[in-house]
Amino acid sequence: MSETTIESPSTADPAELAARLAGDRPADIVEALNEHNPEVAMAVLLNLPLEVAVAVLDTPSLGDAAELVEAMPRDRAAALLSGMSADRVADIFHSLGETTRSDLLPRLDPETRSAVRQLLIYPENSAGALMTTEFVSVPATWTAAQTLQHVRMVERTRETIYAIYILDPRTKVLLRALPLRRLISADPDLPVLAAATPRPAVTVSPYASADEAARLISKYDLLAIPVIDGTGHVIGIVTVDDVIDEMIKRQNEEVQRFGGMEALDESYIDISFAKMIRKRAGWLCALFLSEMLTASAMQGFEGELEKALVLTLFIPLIMSSGGNSGSQATSLLIRALALRQVGLAEWWRVALRELPAGLALGAILGGIGVARIAIWQLLGIFDYGPYWVLVALTVGLALVGVVTFGSLVGSLLPFLLRALGFDPAAASAPFVATLVDVSGLVIYFGVAAMILRGTLL
Amino acid sequence: MSETTIESPSTADPAELAARLAGDRPADIVEALNEHNPEVAMAVLLNLPLEVAVAVLDTPSLGDAAELVEAMPRDRAAALLSGMSADRVADIFHSLGETTRSDLLPRLDPETRSAVRQLLIYPENSAGALMTTEFVSVPATWTAAQTLQHVRMVERTRETIYAIYILDPRTKVLLRALPLRRLISADPDLPVLAAATPRPAVTVSPYASADEAARLISKYDLLAIPVIDGTGHVIGIVTVDDVIDEMIKRQNEEVQRFGGMEALDESYIDISFAKMIRKRAGWLCALFLSEMLTASAMQGFEGELEKALVLTLFIPLIMSSGGNSGSQATSLLIRALALRQVGLAEWWRVALRELPAGLALGAILGGIGVARIAIWQLLGIFDYGPYWVLVALTVGLALVGVVTFGSLVGSLLPFLLRALGFDPAAASAPFVATLVDVSGLVIYFGVAAMILRGTLL
Numbered sequence: 001m002s003e004t005t006i007e008s009p010s011t012a013d014p015a016e017l018a019a020r021l022a023g024d025r026p027a028d029i030v031e032a033l034n035e036h037n038p039e040v041a042m043a044v045l046l047n048l049p050l051e052v053a054v055a056v057l058d059t060p061s062l063g064d065a066a067e068l069v070e071a072m073p074r075d076r077a078a079a080l081l082s083g084m085s086a087d088r089v090a091d092i093f094h095s096l097g098e099t100t101r102s103d104l105l106p107r108l109d110p111e112t113r114s115a116v117r118q119l120l121i122y123p124e125n126s127a128g129a130l131m132t133t134e135f136v137s138v139p140a141t142w143t144a145a146q147t148l149q150h151v152r153m154v155e156r157t158r159e160t161i162y163a164i165y166i167l168d169p170r171t172k173v174l175l176r177a178l179p180l181r182r183l184i185s186a187d188p189d190l191p192v193l194a195a196a197t198p199r200p201a202v203t204v205s206p207y208a209s210a211d212e213a214a215r216l217i218s219k220y221d222l223l224a225i226p227v228i229d230g231t232g233h234v235i236g237i238v239t240v241d242d243v244i245d246e247m248i249k250r251q252n253e254e255v256q257r258f259g260g261m262e263a264l265d266e267s268y269i270d271i272s273f274a275k276m277i278r279k280r281a282g283w284l285c286a287l288f289l290s291e292m293l294t295a296s297a298m299q300g301f302e303g304e305l306e307k308a309l310v311l312t313l314f315i316p317l318i319m320s321s322g323g324n325s326g327s328q329a330t331s332l333l334i335r336a337l338a339l340r341q342v343g344l345a346e347w348w349r350v351a352l353r354e355l356p357a358g359l360a361l362g363a364i365l366g367g368i369g370v371a372r373i374a375i376w377q378l379l380g381i382f383d384y385g386p387y388w389v390l391v392a393l394t395v396g397l398a399l400v401g402v403v404t405f406g407s408l409v410g411s412l413l414p415f416l417l418r419a420l421g422f423d424p425a426a427a428s429a430p431f432v433a434t435l436v437d438v439s440g441l442v443i444y445f446g447v448a449a450m451i452l453r454g455t456l457l
Numbered sequence: 458m459s460e461t462t463i464e465s466p467s468t469a470d471p472a473e474l475a476a477r478l479a480g481d482r483p484a485d486i487v488e489a490l491n492e493h494n495p496e497v498a499m500a501v502l503l504n505l506p507l508e509v510a511v512a513v514l515d516t517p518s519l520g521d522a523a524e525l526v527e528a529m530p531r532d533r534a535a536a537l538l539s540g541m542s543a544d545r546v547a548d549i550f551h552s553l554g555e556t557t558r559s560d561l562l563p564r565l566d567p568e569t570r571s572a573v574r575q576l577l578i579y580p581e582n583s584a585g586a587l588m589t590t591e592f593v594s595v596p597a598t599w600t601a602a603q604t605l606q607h608v609r610m611v612e613r614t615r616e617t618i619y620a621i622y623i624l625d626p627r628t629k630v631l632l633r634a635l636p637l638r639r640l641i642s643a644d645p646d647l648p649v650l651a652a653a654t655p656r657p658a659v660t661v662s663p664y665a666s667a668d669e670a671a672r673l674i675s676k677y678d679l680l681a682i683p684v685i686d687g688t689g690h691v692i693g694i695v696t697v698d699d700v701i702d703e704m705i706k707r708q709n710e711e712v713q714r715f716g717g718m719e720a721l722d723e724s725y726i727d728i729s730f731a732k733m734i735r736k737r738a739g740w741l742c743a744l745f746l747s748e749m750l751t752a753s754a755m756q757g758f759e760g761e762l763e764k765a766l767v768l769t770l771f772i773p774l775i776m777s778s779g780g781n782s783g784s785q786a787t788s789l790l791i792r793a794l795a796l797r798q799v800g801l802a803e804w805w806r807v808a809l810r811e812l813p814a815g816l817a818l819g820a821i822l823g824g825i826g827v828a829r830i831a832i833w834q835l836l837g838i839f840d841y842g843p844y845w846v847l848v849a850l851t852v853g854l855a856l857v858g859v860v861t862f863g864s865l866v867g868s869l870l871p872f873l874l875r876a877l878g879f880d881p882a883a884a885s886a887p888f889v890a891t892l893v894d895v896s897g898l899v900i901y902f903g904v905a906a907m908i909l910r911g912t913l914l
Contacts, residue, residue, distance in 0.1 A: 268793035294773035316751035336725035
């Protein structure tokens with residue numbers, strides 16, 4: 001028998017692994033570390049050359065970064081954090097325990113410390129929390145040549161140098177933004193201001209949402225947007241990289257919440273079983289509890305059900321049609337609101353559109369429903385009883401009502417949630433379905449009571 | 458009575474509007490034009506200075522760009538297109554009619570024409586279709602100073618100059634990518650190759666998906682990624698701007714398809730009523746037709762329903778729980794697959810995780826369901842009959858079965874769709890709900906048959 005054993009990734013020697021990874025791109029090292037458990041990842045990190053370890057920890061896709069920092073010797077952690085960009089450090093600080101935070105903050109180098117302190121003021125998901133304080137600014141009195149020389153000198157210590165901010169030499173207020181491409185082709189002896197476009201820079205407030213910063217960057221094709229305070233001073237920039245990371249994170253959250261669950265912060269494979277169940281059970285239980293209203297509604301119609309059992313056959317069909325049309329309208333309006341195609345005050349325009357749309361869609365489905373009952377009856381596939389025409393009519397009209405109601409409620413709920421200060425994407429779809437399920441039953445039995453009174457009921 | 462009339466946006470004088478907009482940023486002009494109908498937008502476009510009109514037409518968020526080009530005098534259209542970036546022209550060409558295409562192509566300036574011809578080869582949504590051919594490349598033998606001088610000269614005609622591609626002087630094969638920031642701080646007299654990192658550039662094939670290009674750009678924090686052919690030659694670049702536009706478009710489509718509809722290409726407010734109904738009705742009808750299977754399933758259980766009417770009360774609750782757990786699992790796995798947290802071959806690992814997860818979640822909901830029935834019965838709120846304990850047990854066990862089945866099917870369907878070559882995000886969620894609705898009924902009545910045989914059934 002051979003003596004060799006197969007090493008699983010988690011038992012690999014960290015020093016050896018570090019030596020093997022050291023030459024790779026930081027993003028690739030991150031990917032490799034994410035496949036190991038946090039202990040191994042930390043051991044590898046401690047074995048990497050300092051500047052490589054800094055670049056790795058600086059990458060937002062690294063899993064459990066706060067956990068790694070927490071577990072490290074404090075001095076080593078402080079050395080790594082001091083080399084990182086301030087926005088990423090603030091990001092990690094947001095997830096650290098209070099003790100670790102107050103332990104680490106005084107150990108950071110003074111520049112990083114004050115930048116991090118400033119960034120921690122702003123609420124999570126604001127432009128202020130997303131920004132970095134490492135940007136390039138020059139007074140308007142400098143020449144293009146002076147500016148370029150300055151950019152060369154500070155290049156290594158700035159997150160981006162592709163946007164240069166020109167300030168009033170006295171008040172330090174932002175005058176213009178200058179893309180590096182314009183600077184390098186500018187006349188070196190002219191003032192730097194001459195190279196900039198005559199339009200004021202596009203800016204964002206630190207309290208604006210990260211979404212808003214992303215929208216402006218994408219609208220104006222910027223590589224960075226300056227964040228300015230109330231007095232017109234640049235306090236940081238949000239770069240296009242941050243925006244992309246933010247968009248990926250948001251997209252994740254949106255899809256997961258759309259599917260009716262809390263967003264997972266970890267990857268599907270990495271997250272522990274207990275944590276995943278917790279994240280999923282909460283929403284499922286909330287939806288289940290509200291769906292219990294359907295049982296109550298059905299109990300209220302027990303008399304009708306007993307007399308006209310044929311009605312139960314179409315309950316799932318009618319409920320799901322209402323749910324589908326509702327979630328369709330919701331998803332449509334969530335996007336329209338997010339992309340600012342409609343404003344919050346235009347809810348009545350949407351209602352005026354969804355009412356005929358719901359009626360038209362309901363009529364189409366109702367027509368198909370009536371046809372299905374007629375065909376089954378006339379071909380003898382199933383016998384819906386002597387009043388099958390009235391049953392078909394009930395199903396058809398109920399579908400018109402349910403789809404119209406679903407479209408209206410589904411389209412207006414995002415407005416209501418937004419007006420109440422919630423994120424429409426976070427909650428709408430599954431709740432629309434539940435709301436429409438219950439009211440769909442009421443509509444169905446209401447229509448049945450009108451049409452079948454005196455015959456079946 | 459006054460003689461003045463209020464002008465609606467669509468009757469405003471195009472020349473006047475053009476004069477008013479000419480000084481704005483292109484993205485803002487686009488926003489203003491999108492609020493007018495295509496005829497007015499075209500008239501304004503023709504009244505803008507040529508270079509402004511080019512910048513406006515070059516902005517991807519301009520609505521109906523192809524329609525505008527189609528309606529313009531051919532020579533004017535050719536002049537505008539010749540000034541635009543080749544990737545955007547190719548994009549517009551994809552949506553033009555065959556006649557207009559073959560009319561316009563020969564009128565373009567030779568450089569744009571050959572670039573557009575090349576771009577039109579690649580399938581839509583590929584990196585090749587997304588790329589621009591306007592990039593900066595230099596032979597490896599040049600010095601940093603020579604390269605910087607070249608960059609200065611070509612700046613105005615390149616989509617981006619922030620990434621410079623260093624080629625083998627003889628074979629023209631890509632050797633390295635050099636960020637502009639490294640170039641400007643490099644020793645001017647040394648060869649340009651010395652300023653680049655020793656690692657080969659991250660590249661992408663023209664036939665890779667646009668998604669893949671986006672993933673690489675975001676993973677490696679690039680401003681552009683070179684697209685190389687089979688022989689290692691750079692044929693274009695995909696820039697970070699394109700990637701952001703692509704991500705927004707995809708996010709739109711994903712959310713709308715998640716909500717069960719075809720993605721709208723136009724904004725909610727702009728799209729015509731008939732077109733919106735068409736886009737929405739198709740999916741609603743498809744879902745409706747598959748949900749009809751629930752009616753057939755119910756018909757099959759008519760005998761049971763007649764004997765145990767109490768079972769109908771919980772049909773909506775059980776169906777929706779299966780649907781919710783299914784769409785939860787689907788949304789989770791769609792993201793995990795998109796972010797490559799799991800590979801296609803790992804479906805069995807997912808199944809092994811979802812089976813216990815479904816059982817645990819089902820047990821939680823089942824427990825709540827049993828408690829609800831017991832409480833209502835014992836407090837005298839509703840009478841579920843003499844066999845209420847068995848009814849509660851039926852509902853509880855059915856919930857375990859339905860939630861487990863929903864989680865399994867919901868998590869595995871994205872794998873199946875991906876394996877069959879479909880986009881999992883495009884179809885999964887609504888179809889999981891339908892699939893689970895029908896099988897939920899079967900599970901419910903199956904459990905009922907086992908538990909209630911000899912008592913209610």
